[in-house]
Amino acid sequence: MAYQLDHVVVWVADPVRSLDFYRQVLGLEPVRAEEYAAGQAPFISVRLGPGTILDLTPLTAAPALNAVPGAAGTAGNLLNHICLAMPEAEFEALHERLVTGGHRTTPYLKDLFGARGNAPRAFYFGDPDGNVFEARYYE
Template identity: 70%
Template sequence: MTAYELDHVVLWVADPVRSARFYREVLGLEPLRLTEFTVGEAPFVSMRVGPGTVIDLTPLSVAPTLNAVPGAAGTAGHLVNHVCLAMAEEEFEALRGRLEAGGHRVTPDQRDSYGARGIAPRVFYFSDPDGNVLEARYYEE
């Protein structure tokens, strides 16, 4: 079987700067090209998830131009179901604490959820400011 690595996920957001602040302050992700975006030199902001993976925070206002891609008519601008972020158990607990302290709604834990590395003992879901749903999980080492 071929092994792939997730390169990037594009999330449609109303305000990439606001969303970058959320992903930096709550999730602890590093923003890339934020300054370039704010001065009009980059079309979106990226958030570093891992060495080879980013989340692109793309302004919803550009969705109509992406609908022009052959075969993509009507697809741009739709939210994904959710994006899952795996982390160490300590960070899992810290993230839940930051979300709750910031007044963000967090689902109750789900147990024994299957993912890319097998069974995660606990997962929970939350939303970013644009309604994109994220899942947090950890795997036992």
């Protein structure tokens, strides 16, 4: 059986502020930003690939999601990290944008295991809300 990742909810204080980071630094395209601004959507998403998005969900929505039967205490928590795989050239360009923009990154790490085996290099960085991401490429 092969599943595909559809979306991940990323908790943020201000979706519009967060969208600036995800669009300008990570280069991700917004989804439903205009609908959010018009009050027609509860959050903004950014597209990772053709079938995968990150939902930039405001922390103010956590109480309602915690009220779903069986979900008490699950909403509003940060994940350990989300790993983004990309071609090597995009990996290098992302690292440059982060460093140039004054965002902290870890030193390069080598041979980290993931969904497609070992990645030659990877690094970690955070978004403005403290969500941690790993960037990597595969050969």
